[in-house]
Amino acid sequence: NAGVTQxxxxxxxxxxxxxxxxxxxxxxxxxxxxxxxxxxxxxxxxHYSVGAGITDQGExxxxxxxxxxxxxxxxxxxxxxxxxxxxxxxxASSIPGVDGYTFGSGTRLTVV
Amino acid sequence: AxxxxxxxxxxxxxxAASLELGCNYSYGGTVNLFWYVQYPGQHLQLLLKxxxxxxxxxxxxxxxxxxxxxxxxxNLRKPSVQWSDTAEYFCGxxxxxxxxxxxxxxxxxx
Numbered sequence: 263n264a265g266v267t268q269x270x271x272x273x274x275x276x277x278x279x280x281x282x283x284x285x286x287x288x289x290x291x292x293x294x295x296x297x298x299x300x301x302x303x304x305x306x307x308x309h310y311s312v313g314a315g316i317t318d319q320g321e322x323x324x325x326x327x328x329x330x331x332x333x334x335x336x337x338x339x340x341x342x343x344x345x346x347x348x349x350x351x352x353x354a355s356s357i358p359g360v361d362g363y364t365f366g367s368g369t370r371l372t373v374v
Numbered sequence: 375a376x377x378x379x380x381x382x383x384x385x386x387x388x389x390a391a392s393l394e395l396g397c398n399y400s401y402g403g404t405v406n407l408f409w410y411v412q413y414p415g416q417h418l419q420l421l422l423k424x425x426x427x428x429x430x431x432x433x434x435x436x437x438x439x440x441x442x443x444x445x446x447x448x449n450l451r452k453p454s455v456q457w458s459d460t461a462e463y464f465c466g467x468x469x470x471x472x473x474x475x476x477x478x479x480x481x482x483x484x
Contacts, residue, residue: 295472302383304464304476305418312470320471352417358469362408362420 264288268353268366275343275373283338283369285353293356294336295320295363296328298349305352311336343373376401378467380475387455387482395450395478397465404469407448409439412462412477421463424448435459455482 269284287294295310297320307320311330325347327339336355340347350370354363381396399407406425410418422433429441439450448465460482466474 293470297474302476304380305466305474307471307473310471318471321473354418354472356472359404359406359425362410362423363466363472364420365410365418367417 266353266355266364266366268351268369270369271367273369273371275340275371277343277345277373279343280339280341281343283340283351283353283371285336285338285366286334287336287353287355287364288334289355289364290333291355291357291364292333293358293363294330295354296326296336296338297352297354298322298347299352299368300349308338308351340371345373347371348373376468376471376473378465378473378475380463380465380478382478383476385478385480387480389457389482389484390454391482393450393452393455393459393480395463395465395480397448397450397475398446399448399465399467400446401467401473405441405443406467406469406472407439407441408466408472409433409437409448409450410464410466410474411435412464414461418464421450455480457482457484 266287296308297305309328311317353366356363377400409421432438
């Protein structure tokens with residue numbers, strides 16, 4: 263049981279480049295979420311999904327896209343990276359009302 | 375709108391002191407509340423959770439939290455902290471989506 267797996271662990275992008283942060287879980291969790299963590303601001307919810315084919319915006323969705331074609335995977339896409347998107351990104355999954363969210367180990371993204 | 379707020383941003387304690395970190399939530403519907411801990415350079419780990427039932431919840435590492443519905447609060451407590459409790463603590467709430475407070479940095483000095 264690998265839990266929540268995020269790739270890559272580190273990434274440097276140039277302004278305007280696009281990329282996809284990968285997130286996969288093997289616990290058959292319905293709910294998955296993406297967060298960004300910035301100093302002094304805690305974790306802010308970017309997008310979340312309550313099941314395959316269903317996604318919704320969180321607190322800070324601008325500049326990010328998601329899709330959920332399978333229960334296991336929930337990729338986060340940056341279409342045109344900006345320096346303001348420099349952050350640590352965490353993916354999490356859960357079965358609501360049963361247990362807490364399980365977090366991945368994070369992706370540290372730097373946009374130059 | 376759903377929100378979670380943490381009162382203390384930085385807390386400094388000596389070993390063996392008691393700890394209480396404040397958390398207030400604001401949203402309707404099903405109450406799911408959590409406390410997570412993040413040690414330096416690591417991801418978030420679940421300390422404890424509240425879904426329903428006994429409002430006093432015991433978690434790992436000697437932490438506990440009390441859900442007070444009338445005050446919309448879910449404060450974290452530990453009777454005697456250790457140096458190894460130095461970390462950042464996050465309160466979170468929600469059902470469909472989990473929203474976090476800004477976090478509290480705890481430093482415990484020997």
